[in-house]
Structures are given as C-alpha cells and as structure tokens.
Amino acid sequence: MAKFNRRQLITGFSALYLAALTAIAAYALHQTNFYSLPIPNVLSALTVALPPLAGIALESIISFQHQLVSKGKLQTSKVFQAVNVTFLIYETVLATLAGTHIAPLGGLWCPLHDKWQEMRTSRDAKSIQRIQDAFNCCGFNGPKDMAWPFPDKKHGADTCMVRFERDIGCLEPWRTTERKIAIMLLIVPVAVFLWKVALFLAPGFDAPWLPSAIRLPNDNTEEETRPRPAITYHDLEDNADEDSLRGEVNRLNKDSNLATHVEGGRIRPSPLIQETENNMWSRD
Structure with a gap:
C-alpha cells in the first residue's frame, strides 16, 4: 500500500473539505433561485467560487514557497501576505452580506415583500406557484394577499384558498427558508477562514516562510536533539x-x-x- 507523507494527507483532506463547502454553497444558490429568495445571485455565486479559489491560490503559493526554500531562498512572501489579506476581505464581505439575511427577523419583511410584489407585478405566476406549492400556502402575508391564481374576471382573491384548501400565508415559511439559506452562505466563508487557520497551525506544517505573526514556534524536536x-x-x-x-x-x-x-x-x-x-x- 502506498504511503503518503503529512503534506499529501493535509492536501487531500483540504480538497475534500473545500469540495464539501463548494457543494453547500452550490446548493444554497440552487435553493435561492428555486424559491425566488431576495438574496442576490452574485452573493451566492461568489460564495460558490470562494472555496476553490482559496484552495488553488493557497496551494500555488505554498508550492512556490517550497521551491524557494529548496533553492535556499528562505523569505517571507509579500505575495502571500497580499493574497491572504485579499481573501480575508473577501470572506468578511460575504459573511457580512449573508448575515443581513439572517437577522433581525423584522428586517427581513421588506425585502421579501418587495420580491413578492415584483413577481406579482411582472405576473410571474410560475415562481409564486412554486413557492405556494412548496410551503402549502397561499399569498404573501395571508391567503388572499397577492395570491396566485391572480384575481381577474374568472378568479377572485380567494381562488387559491378555495381551490387548494389552504388558509395560511407564505411569509413565515418563506422567511424561514431565507434564513436557512443565508446561514449556509455564512458558514462557507467562516469555514474557509477556519480552514486556513487550522492549516497554518497543523502539526508538521513546515512553513518557515510564513510571517511571524501567524507562525507558531517550530516543534522542539530540533532543540531536543541538540x-x-x-x-x-x-x-x-x-x-x-x-x-x-x-x-x-x-x-x-x-x-x-x-x-x-x-x-x-x-x-x-x-x-x-x-x-x-x-x-x-x-x-x-
């Protein structure tokens, strides 16, 4: 059986970890579009892109620094510091934007109302019907509030309630779904940040080129052998x-x-x- 060194094991685990985070973000993006949530697609898309970008960038920099070390050119990389700061800003912005869709609950009412009204105004019956069928509800804040089927000469405001025998609005389950999806989008940047911290602090992670501010003292193995x-x-x-x-x-x-x-x-x-x-x- 092939034996793997510590760095290969860490790299393999990191790839699986980042792939899982990418899958979570992709699922959140899909659910955002499926339920027509008032979460910008650009936020979900950037969250999907974060784990692979962070993995590729960090692995490239680590490989480059190890090449320098092998050539006897030990130095703290300014490129590493710049990239690390860039990703830290990236992660902070994503986490902050995702947090605005989690709390406070009262602050979520307006974006949801505006989104539903937008679908109602554009006669987007398919999206509203999908939401109503998913949560077994009718209308936004009540079974007669902008519900589908839309009122016309053949249908009244209570058509959905009468036809499908539903007596609740979609606001509460729709808002709960928005919060769940936003929590997923919040978890991804936080988890990427924690992964980087754990990577730098992992036992046996030999990176003498790291800045002293984020580098732990080396193991005492060398000192003990002296x-x-x-x-x-x-x-x-x-x-x-x-x-x-x-x-x-x-x-x-x-x-x-x-x-x-x-x-x-x-x-x-x-x-x-x-x-x-x-x-x-x-x-x-």
Whole structure:
C-alpha cells in the first residue's frame, strides 16, 4: 500500500473539505433561485467560487514557497501576505452580506415583500406557484394577499384558498427558508477562514516562510536533539536562583576544593605509618 507523507494527507483532506463547502454553497444558490429568495445571485455565486479559489491560490503559493526554500531562498512572501489579506476581505464581505439575511427577523419583511410584489407585478405566476406549492400556502402575508391564481374576471382573491384548501400565508415559511439559506452562505466563508487557520497551525506544517505573526514556534524536536550545554543543564536540574554563570563557577570551585582535599589526604602519610617507618630505619 502506498504511503503518503503529512503534506499529501493535509492536501487531500483540504480538497475534500473545500469540495464539501463548494457543494453547500452550490446548493444554497440552487435553493435561492428555486424559491425566488431576495438574496442576490452574485452573493451566492461568489460564495460558490470562494472555496476553490482559496484552495488553488493557497496551494500555488505554498508550492512556490517550497521551491524557494529548496533553492535556499528562505523569505517571507509579500505575495502571500497580499493574497491572504485579499481573501480575508473577501470572506468578511460575504459573511457580512449573508448575515443581513439572517437577522433581525423584522428586517427581513421588506425585502421579501418587495420580491413578492415584483413577481406579482411582472405576473410571474410560475415562481409564486412554486413557492405556494412548496410551503402549502397561499399569498404573501395571508391567503388572499397577492395570491396566485391572480384575481381577474374568472378568479377572485380567494381562488387559491378555495381551490387548494389552504388558509395560511407564505411569509413565515418563506422567511424561514431565507434564513436557512443565508446561514449556509455564512458558514462557507467562516469555514474557509477556519480552514486556513487550522492549516497554518497543523502539526508538521513546515512553513518557515510564513510571517511571524501567524507562525507558531517550530516543534522542539530540533532543540531536543541538540546537546544541552552543561550550564543550562545544571541550571534546570538545580533550579538555582543565582546567575547561571556564577552558579556554575561556584560549583566548579567546590569540585576543585574537594578534589584537592582528597588528593592531599591520599598523598600525605598517616602518623602511624610514619612512626613505623622511622623505627625500621633506626633498627637498621
């Protein structure tokens, strides 16, 4: 079985993650058009484009920087910073615009009313019928409020209510659907931003070219493999409060005095041995 390195696994997971976000945004775009929601198509379309654009741009920059590093040209890329700031603005704008279709609930009434009135004025029977059939309702704010079939010589304002036996307006379920779709459109830019943060902070993501403001300190594996200096080692072991150099000098002096004392005791003969040697010489 083929083995994949860490970067390949991260790239594969990122591709699946961004594809899922693209699918969510595409579904939101489809639902926006299906229910004729007052959410601009340009907002939905830009949200659909965000995940693949972010993935392609970031992967291209990472590959380019790794090529520079392999050539010994380690540097923080100004292009990376510019692209990152651009996407941050992009994501913020999308999230803000999507948020305007979520709350407050009272503020959603006017856009929905204007949209329904626009469809009523343009005689867009197909769109209004689709909404009424989807939510089993009639009219906008009530079963007789701009409902389809439109009033004429053969149909009254209550035709929809009588024919389909519906007694509720479409405002509430239509507004709830708008909020759900807007939440999807909000999730996508937020999720893309979190993906980038997680990518930079992922263990083993080797990117020494990242700006220091967003780069975590490297793992301590390199530092742990290096031989620890004796002074630092003793400081950690003894938890000395004094200066490291002074403490080490004091320890060395103590060791030197101890060695001198031991050596002097070993060389100097004891009094008993000295007396025995003197007696032997006197006998001779």
